Amino acid sequence: MLLYTKSDRLQLEKKFELSFPLVEEIKKVYHFLGNYTQLAYGAGEGLSFDLDLGDFCTKFKIDPVKTLNALKFLERNDYLSFTESVFLPSRFRFEIGNEDLYRFQIENEGFDYFIKTLLRTYGGSFENYVRIRELDIARRLNLSVQQVIAQLKTLQEQNVLSYLPQTDMPQVTFTRARQDNLHVIIDRKFLEERKQVFHEKMEAVFTYAETKQCRSRMLLAYLDEPDAPNCGRCDVCLENKRREKASEVFDRITQEVIDQLSVQNLTVEDLVRSIKTGTEKDRLETIRRLLDAGKIKSDGEKYYL
Numbered sequence: 156m157l158l159y160t161k162s163d164r165l166q167l168e169k170k171f172e173l174s175f176p177l178v179e180e181i182k183k184v185y186h187f188l189g190n191y192t193q194l195a196y197g198a199g200e201g202l203s204f205d206l207d208l209g210d211f212c213t214k215f216k217i218d219p220v221k222t223l224n225a226l227k228f229l230e231r232n233d234y235l236s237f238t239e240s241v242f243l244p245s246r247f248r249f250e251i252g253n254e255d256l257y258r259f260q261i262e263n264e265g266f267d268y269f270i271k272t273l274l275r276t277y278g279g280s281f282e283n284y285v286r287i288r289e290l291d292i293a294r295r296l297n298l299s300v301q302q303v304i305a306q307l308k309t310l311q312e313q314n315v316l317s318y319l320p321q322t323d324m325p326q327v328t329f330t331r332a333r334q335d336n337l338h339v340i341i342d343r344k345f346l347e348e349r350k351q352v353f354h355e356k357m358e359a360v361f362t363y364a365e366t367k368q369c370r371s372r373m374l375l376a377y378l379d380e381p382d383a384p385n386c387g388r389c390d391v392c393l394e395n396k397r398r399e400k401a402s403e404v405f406d407r408i409t410q411e412v413i414d415q416l417s418v419q420n421l422t423v424e425d426l427v428r429s430i431k432t433g434t435e436k437d438r439l440e441t442i443r444r445l446l447d448a449g450k451i452k453s454d455g456e457k458y459y460l
């Protein structure tokens with residue numbers, strides 16, 4: 156059974172739009188990257204940096220997914236290379252001096268052991284950010300990793316330290332010196348072709364999901380076999396069979412009802428009992444439908460034609 160809703164379609168269309176930025180948008184991302192890294196035109200060949208995508212996109216008011224896709228096209232056109240995610244471990248640094256920290260420990264006994272452990276495990280954390288492994292701390296203190304992270308965050312809120320949780324940031328390298336806008340050339344044809352291919356695939360998915368034709372027949376028609384028979388096994392065929400069978404049962408019960416009532420008037424119980432086809436539910440349902448349609452009548456006790 157294929158699950159498919161209107162929102163699936165909207166989602167896929169949105170994805171499509173974000174996957175294929177316009178040439179102008181790609182050039183814009185390139186220009187913003189140059190500004191972000193404060194590169195002069197003609198400089199920056201070989202420069203590598205971690206791109207804080209959230210920060211970058213907020214600053215220039217662009218969509219992150221679209222930006223990542225723009226980076227792919229810039230890479231393909233030899234302006235830069237990028238690794239989609241580079242693992243950056245968690246880091247922290249104390250934001251207050253030795254003495255203030257000592258005072259904090261005395262005033263906040265609950266944090267004393269935690270801070271002592273940080274100090275013992277990670278040297279140099281008053282001057283620089285140091286890498287931290289939450290799991291190591293958790294083991295040492297017999298806490299869960301979540302508890303360690305919560306403590307670090309609380310200490311950050313109290314301005315005792317700053318804590319940078321681990322992230323995956325794309326790393327960008329300019330493979331060419333920064334070009335000005337006029338000299339950035341994006342292969343428009345390639346972009347259009349990729350877009351076309353994606354679009355066709357997307358439409359095929361929609362057609363498949365929306366058509367009420369036998370799946371197998373549709374597939375064979377696609378493979379140039381237009382006259383294949385219905386397979387009888389796919390979801391569409393099974394649904395059709397179910398519907399046909401239901402209407403067949405309805406027709407047969409209808410015939411029996413009319414045959415019975417043309418001989419005598421009957422109560423609903425007797426009528427149901429006299430019918431041979433279908434379940435009791437099918438029979439009652441058919442009688443109700445015939446009554447609604449005015450094909451049979453009832454005086455409240457007995458049914459008649």
Ligand SMILES: [Zn+2]
Nearest residue numbers: 369386389392
């Ligand atoms: Zn079928």
